[in-house]
Amino acid sequence: MSRIRFETGTKTELPALEPLLFELQQPGRSGRHVRGGDEADALIPAAFRRTAPLPLPELTEPQVVRHYTHLAQLNYSVDAGMYPLGSCTMKYNPKINDRAASLPGFADIHPHQPDETVQGALRLVHELQELLAGISGMDEVTLQPAAGAHAEFTAILMFKAYHAARGDAKRRRVIVPDSAHGTNPASAAMCGFDVTTVKSDARGNVDLDALTAALGDDVVGFMLTNPNTLGLFEERVREVCDAVHRAGGLVYGDGANLNALLGVARPGDLGFDCVHINVHKTFSTPHGAGGPGAGPLCVKKPLAPFLPVPRVIRDGSGTYRRETMAEHPNSIGRVRSYVGNFGVLVRAYTYIRTLGEEGLVETGRDAILAANYLLALVREGYDVAYERSPMHEFVLTAAKQKRHGANALDIAKALIDEGFHPPTVYFPLVVPEALMIEPTETEPKETLDAFADALLRIAKRIETDPQSVHDAPVKAPLRRLDEVAAARKPVLRYRPA
C-alpha cells in the first residue's frame, strides 16, 4: 500500500490518490482489442439505434494497466497481510485453486451445453455435493446458492414449501437470536415471514427460556449460527433444536463459522435440519473484494424434495445429469441461473481434496487453537465479551477503552498504522464496542504475537494518550473518510464537472 503517487500528469477534480478513468481518458484515444463489423449498423432499424451518447472513457491499454496497478496497490489483502475479520474467515487463498478454476475444461464451458458435453464439470459438482454432505453430516446438497445469504433465503423458502406440503399454512414466524448476522432476519423477511428475535443468555448462548417462550405453532423455524457470532459453541444445541422441533419448526444452521467445526463436530449430528456453507470462508475461496462466494446448502432427507433445480445427479450408468422441475415437482424451483458459482466451487473442491480428511481435521483444531492463543495474549489489555473459551474467533469489547475516550473504531484505525487489517467492529450487535477477531489457522505464531503486541500497545496508548488514536490511521493511503457526507449527498457515479 502506498501514498506514493506514480505521476501521470492527469488533472483531477479533487486532490486524489489516483485519477478516475474518466479523468485519464481523452476522446480519440483507444486500443484495438476488437475491430470490424461496420456492416452491422445498416442491419439495425433506425428507430432502435442508440442516439444517446456513449461517453465511455477512451484510453489506451497502457493507461488502463497503470490505473489498476495503482488501485491494486492501495488495497490491503490476504495476499499482503493478516486480515483478522471476525465472521469472515480470511484464511489464505491457495493459488492452485485459482489455476484449477481457470482450466479450459472448467472456465470455457457454457451452462447451456448438453449434459453429455460437460461430464467433467457435472462430476466435479456431484463429487463436491457428496463431500459437503459428509463434512456437514447432512443427506443432500445443492450448490446453487451464490452466497450464504442466498442459501438462507433458499432454505427458508424450502421450509415454507415443507410446511405447505404438510398442509400447515399457519406458520409465519422465523426466530433468530439477537446475535444473528443481519442476513438471517433479512432472508426470513424476503420469504414473507415475520421475525422474532430472542436474546442471548449470560454465557452467550441462546436463552432457552426466551426461545421456548417464543416458539409456537406459527413458527416456521429457528436460525442458529454455531459456533455463534460470539465465537462460542452453543452449549445446549441439542436442547435448542429439540425445542424447535417439538414446536413443529425446523432448525436452520448458519454455517458461516464452519471452520471451527471441521472434524470437530458436524451440524447434521447436532440437530440441525440444514446448514449452509460459505465456501469463501471455510473452503478458502477468495473473497474477491466482496464476492463472489458460494453458499452450498446441505439438508436432511425430509427437506430434499424441496431443493432447488437443476439438481445434479449421477445415474446408474455413471453418467451425470441435470434434473429439473419435471423430475422434482416439489422443488421450490430455480433460485438463480444454472448449477451455482461453478468457478468458486472448483476452488472449494480443489481445497478439500488437497487437505483431505486429516487436513480438514487439523484445520478446525488449528483455527480454534489460534483464536484461544490470541485471546490469551490480548486479554490483559481488553475486556472479553463472554468469559468462555471461544472456538475459532472471539469478541472483545472496547468498553474499558471507551471510558478513556477511544472506541472500537479508533482501535481499528490504530491497527492499520501497526501494519494490520483491523478486525470486524461493532458486530455482533449484542456486544457494545465489539472487536471481533478471527485469526484463522493460516497465520504464523509470530504474526499472532505481533498482532497481540500491537493491540496491547494500542491499549496502553489509550490509557495514557487516548487522543493519539483519534488521528489514526496516518500511515494508510488515506486518512479517515467522511462517511456522513457520502451518505448525505450521495455521489454515486462520475458526472463531468
Add this chain to the structure above:
Amino acid sequence: MSRIRFETGTKTELPALEPLLFELQQPGRSGRHVRGGDEADALIPAAFRRTAPLPLPELTEPQVVRHYTHLAQLNYSVDAGMYPLGSCTMKYNPKINDRAASLPGFADIHPHQPDETVQGALRLVHELQELLAGISGMDEVTLQPAAGAHAEFTAILMFKAYHAARGDAKRRRVIVPDSAHGTNPASAAMCGFDVTTVKSDARGNVDLDALTAALGDDVVGFMLTNPNTLGLFEERVREVCDAVHRAGGLVYGDGANLNALLGVARPGDLGFDCVHINVHKTFSTPHGAGGPGAGPLCVKKPLAPFLPVPRVIRDGSGTYRRETMAEHPNSIGRVRSYVGNFGVLVRAYTYIRTLGEEGLVETGRDAILAANYLLALVREGYDVAYERSPMHEFVLTAAKQKRHGANALDIAKALIDEGFHPPTVYFPLVVPEALMIEPTETEPKETLDAFADALLRIAKRIETDPQSVHDAPVKAPLRRLDEVAAARKPVLRYRPA
C-alpha cells in the same frame, strides 16, 4: 510503491522494508507441492548422497505469497509509471504478448522434440525471421542470441569467420566510437580482438577523419549504433560504412535504437552488413527486471554462411526444419542451446503482427516526435549535449546544475520524489553529467508535460536551493543506498548471523 509495512512479526537482523526468506522461515514449516519418492534414497549409492546440510528456507505458501507481494510493491515498473531510461526503450509491454507466449503449444514444448512435433513453433520462428529481415533490410536472420550483447558477440565471431574464410587472418582490431555502449568493446574483446576507440565530432557523429585514420588492413570491422547513443542519426552514415568497407572491414549495426528507425530507414539500406535487434526494446517484450531479452541478428547475404546453427528453414513442401552444422559447415556453431529465447520471440512476433506495417511506421515517428517534444519543453532548464534534432531520445547535461552543486544523480533522485523513474544517467560517457531521456511512443502527452514540469521544477530548486536535492529521494521506499560499502565489503548472500 510503499514505505508501509505489512506486519508479519518477523525479526530482521537490520531494520528492513521486508524480512528475508531466511528470516521468515522456520524449520518444520512447509507446503505440500510435491511429495513421495521415498524409495529413491536407497537407489543412490551412499558415496554420492548429500551430506552437506540443505538449509533452504522452510516456509508455507501464504508466507511466500506475502513476501513477493510486498517485494513487488517496492518496485517501480512500466506497468506503474513512465520509465524514460535512455537507450532502453521502456515502452509499454502488451499483455497479449504474454498470453501468447503462455499458450500450451508454445510454453509446453521441449527443444529436443522432433521437428515434426513442433511445426507451429518452427513456423513462428521462421515467420519472425522473415519479418525481421524485412524490417531491418537484411537478407537472413538468426533468432538465437539471448540479448543484444550476445548478438554482438555472435556477429563479431562471424566477422572473424568471414575474414578467415577469405584467408585474411591478419585482422585483429575492432573499432568503436567513444559513444558506444560498453557491450560493443566487451563483445569485440570476447572474440579475441583489440579495440580501437574513435571520437565523436562536434555534431555528435563519428569523426570521419578519426575513423579513416584508425582504419587499416588489420581492422575486422566497425561497430556503429544508429541513431547513436546520443539519440542522433549518423549524418554521414553511408560515408562511414563505405570507408570501413574500403578498408576491407565490416560494419556492425548496434540496433538498440531501432525504435527510431521503424518505417523511417532500414539499416540494410544504409550500408550496414548486419544489425542486431533488441526485441526487449523495439518490440515491446518486458525487460523482466533485467532480462530475458532476445537479440536477433540480421545479416546481409555474404555473412549468411557463418550464421550460428541450428538454423530454422522452410523446405519446398512447406515443412519447417532445424538445420545443423552438417548442412551449414561454415557456421560458427552454436552460441547457446536451441533456437533462441523463444518465449520472448513469441511476444515480439505478436507485437509485430498486431501493429502491422503501418503501426510500425507510426511507432517510429511517434517515438521521434515524443523525444523532440519533450526536449523542446525541458531545454529552457537544461543544457543539451548536442544542438541537433534528436531521434527517439536525447541527452542533456547537468553541467549547469553541477555548477550550482547538484549533479545528474541528484536530479535523478529528485525525479523519484516527483513520481517518475529517472532517466539513464552518466551514459554515454562522452557527455559529462549525462541525463539520457527516452520517452518512447507510449507515454501520453500529459505525462510528457508532467515529466518536463518536474524536470524544470528540479532545475529551479537547484538554482535556489541545491542542497535540497541531495536529500532526495525522500518518498521512495528507501533513501539513497551506500554503494561504496556494498562493494568494499561485499555481502553477496545470506549467512546466518
Add this chain to the structure above:
Amino acid sequence: MGQNPYSPHTDADRAAMLARVGITSVDDLLAAIPHDARRPAMGVPAGMSEAEVQVHLERIAALDRTAGAGPFFIGGPVQRRYIPAAVPVLALRGEFLTAYTPYQPEVSQGTLQAIWEYQSLLSELLAMDVVNSSMYDGSTAVAEAALMAVRLTGRKRVVVANEVFSQFRQTLATYAKGPELEIVAVPSRELAANAAGAACLIVQHPDAFGTLVDVRAIAEAAHLSGGLCVQVTEPHANALLEPPGALGADIVVGEGQPLGIPLSFGGPHLGIMGCRDALVRQMPGRIVGQTVDSDGTRGFVNTLQTREQHIRREKATSNICTNEAIAAITASVYLSLMGPRSLRAAARIGVARAHALASRLAKLPSVTIGTGAPYFDRFALRTPLGGELRTALLADGILVGEGIGRHYADCGDGVTIQCTELTTDADLDALVGAVERATARHPVARS
C-alpha cells in the same frame, strides 16, 4: 500433524500455544460438544500434494468439451466473447481478489474506486442514473427488481414477458413465492395491455430470441397505470441500441458476464442492476459513494448502507451480503480496455455474423428464421426437427442454444443461434452445412 499444507504451525508452535492458553490439548476447549458428536468421520479422501491435485483436476476438466473446441452458437445471457489479455491480469491481482468487502475504506481504496468506476461505467452504458455494485447474477437481479418494484408501488402483481430468458423468469417465479406475488406471463406484445394494477412490467430487449422490442411503449403503459418498467438488457447491445435510460425504463437489470467474465459453466457471473435516482433508496445491494478524507483527499466508501441487512436486518431492501465484486471490477477493466470503439465493434460483429448466417440458413428448404421482426445478434432457428436439431448438430460437433419449446411458452420450437465477435466464417460454413444435412435427413423436411 502437518496435514494442512497451508498451516504454518509446527508441533513446537502448537505446544507453545497450548501452554500459553494453559491447556494440553485442543480437546480441552471442546467440552461443550456433545460426546457422541465429537471427531466425526467426514468421508473425505486423504489429502494430496498440489502436483497430484493438479493432475486429478486436469483429468476431470478434460472430460468437458470446451466452447472453443469447435463451432459454437450457444449464447443468451451467457456469451462467449473475446476477453482482452489484460483483463484477468489486472482484475485478478491478489490485492483485489483476496480482499474482503471494503469495510475499512482507508486500506481499501483500490476496491472502492474500482467499484465506483464500475457504477459509473455501467450508468453511462445504460444511460441510467445509478447502478449498484452487483447482484448475484442476471436472474436474481430480475427477481430483486420485481421485489423492488413491489416495495415502491405497494402492488403485488408483476407482469413479465414470455421472451425474457427462461432462467430469469424461473428465478423470478421462485423469489415471488416469498412475498406471494402474482406473476403474470404474457408475450412481450401484450405487456402494455396488462399494465393495470401491475407493480412493474418486465420486458427484455433484445429478447431471448434476439428480437428487438419497443420498450418505450411498454414503459409508457407501465407509467400510465402507476407502475414501473423493468428492462432486462445485455451489455453489448447497449453499444448499438438505444439504452434503457433513454427508453423509459425505471429499473434496468441484466447479466454482466459478457463483460470480460469467463463462461465458467454459469458462474460466478455478474448481476447488473440500475435505477433512476429517485428509486435508489429502495435498491438492493451495496453502493459506493464518493467523499473526502480528513486531509481533503478524494476517497470512496460504501454508502446508503441503511438499505442493507447488516444495518436494517429484516427491514433491509434485500438480504444480499457477499455479492460479485470481483466480477464488477472485471467488467470495469474490460470496459476501460475496450472503450466505446472495441465495444461497438464486438457488438457489431455479432450482429453482422448473425444476419449473414441467418440469410444463408433462410435459403435452405424448410428452415425459418426468427419472427420476421428485426433482431440483434441471435435468432430462433426453426426446422421440422424442432429442438431435436440440437442433438443432430451435436453429432457434427456443433453446439447450438437450448431447445426453445422446452424453455419458452408460446414461442414455438427450434433452437437459438447466437453469434459474437468470436464466431468465425468457418463456424458459419459448418453450421449451414450441418443444418442442411440434418434437415435433408429428416422425413418431414424431405417431404
Add this chain to the structure above:
Amino acid sequence: MGQNPYSPHTDADRAAMLARVGITSVDDLLAAIPHDARRPAMGVPAGMSEAEVQVHLERIAALDRTAGAGPFFIGGPVQRRYIPAAVPVLALRGEFLTAYTPYQPEVSQGTLQAIWEYQSLLSELLAMDVVNSSMYDGSTAVAEAALMAVRLTGRKRVVVANEVFSQFRQTLATYAKGPELEIVAVPSRELAANAAGAACLIVQHPDAFGTLVDVRAIAEAAHLSGGLCVQVTEPHANALLEPPGALGADIVVGEGQPLGIPLSFGGPHLGIMGCRDALVRQMPGRIVGQTVDSDGTRGFVNTLQTREQHIRREKATSNICTNEAIAAITASVYLSLMGPRSLRAAARIGVARAHALASRLAKLPSVTIGTGAPYFDRFALRTPLGGELRTALLADGILVGEGIGRHYADCGDGVTIQCTELTTDADLDALVGAVERATARHPVARS
C-alpha cells in the same frame, strides 16, 4: 493515424507536439536520412486487432504437440517438472516483469532483494560461496566458466568431458573461437589424466546420461595441476547428491530451467553460475550485494560492477548486459515454495521412476540400460534400433530424448530416457509396451 493500438496520441496531440517543436511534420526531423532510404517498405502484413492476433496465434500453437499431451521422456538440461501455481502468479507480476535492470536501487528493492535471495538460495543448494544473478542459459554459463578459468589461470587449454550435454559442449566450442582456446574432449573417466596444463576440467554430474561421476577425484587432479574444476550440475540433483561446493568444484554452472520455468521450446531459461569467494572478481554477470540506506535501513544494490562492461568495456569479465533476471526471480519463488521437502520429493520421484522403468525395460530382450554405473533420474536406453528407436516410439505418441549417437562421441547409440515427478505409471506402461513392440519388430532384435 491510429495504427499503433498502444499509442496514446490523437491527431490533436500530435499537432500540438509538432507545433511546440516548431515543425509541421516529423519528416522535418529526418533530414539526415539519405533520400533513397526514406520510408522503406518493410513487407510486414497489415496490423490486426488483439482478438484477431489471439486467434491467429492459437492456430499456430495448435500445430505443436505439447509435452503434456502424452507419454514424455525427454529431459536433459531442460526438464518437464511440476510448477506450483503460485510461481507464475508471483514471479510474473507486472512490477517485476516490466521493470528494467535495477539501476535506481531506491525504487527497485523488489527486484534487488529477490535476486539477492536467489543468489543466497542457489549458494545454499550448491554449497557454493557465491552465485551470480544469472547467465543466458546453461550453455553460455559453461562457456563463460571456461573463459573465467582461462583468465584466472592464464592457460588456454580447456578439457571437457564427452558426457557434458551436447548443447553445452558445442556452445563452449563456439565461444572458444574468440580467444582461440584449445578444447580437448575426453570421456569423464579420462578427465583427471588430462589435467596437466589445463585451465580447467569441465565435468558434468550427473552426466548427460544420468550417470553419477566421481567429481572429487577430478577436482583434485585439476587442483594438483594448478587448474580449476568446473562442475556442470542440475538443480534437483543437488537435493539428493553431494553438492559441487562439497565436491571440490571451483566454479559451478548449469541450466536453471527446472526451477519453475516453462519449457518454452528452449528459452528463455536460466544460466546458473557460482564460484568460490576468491574467484568472484573474475566472475561474469551482475551480482547484488547487501547494504543500508542513509537511514540505516537494509537495502540491496548491484555491486562489484567494475567487473562489468558498462564500467570496464573491453576489460570487462564478459559482455553480458541483459541477463535472465526474471528467471532468477522465478527460481527463487519456486525454491521458496518447494522448500527442502518438496524439492527432495520431486528429485526422488524422478530417481524412483527412472529406476523402476529401467528395471522393467532391462527385462526386455536386446535392451541395455546405461553403463552399469549408478545413475540418477535418466539413463541411456540402447536397443538394436539405436537412435532410430526415437522414431519408432513417436509413432506410438511417445516422446523420448535425442539420439545419443548423433550428439555424443564415443557414447554408443540409443536414446536418453528422463523421468521426473510428472512421469506417471501410465507413461511407464506405455513406454515399456512400445519398446517391446518396436524391438520385436526389428530384424536384429528378433534374431
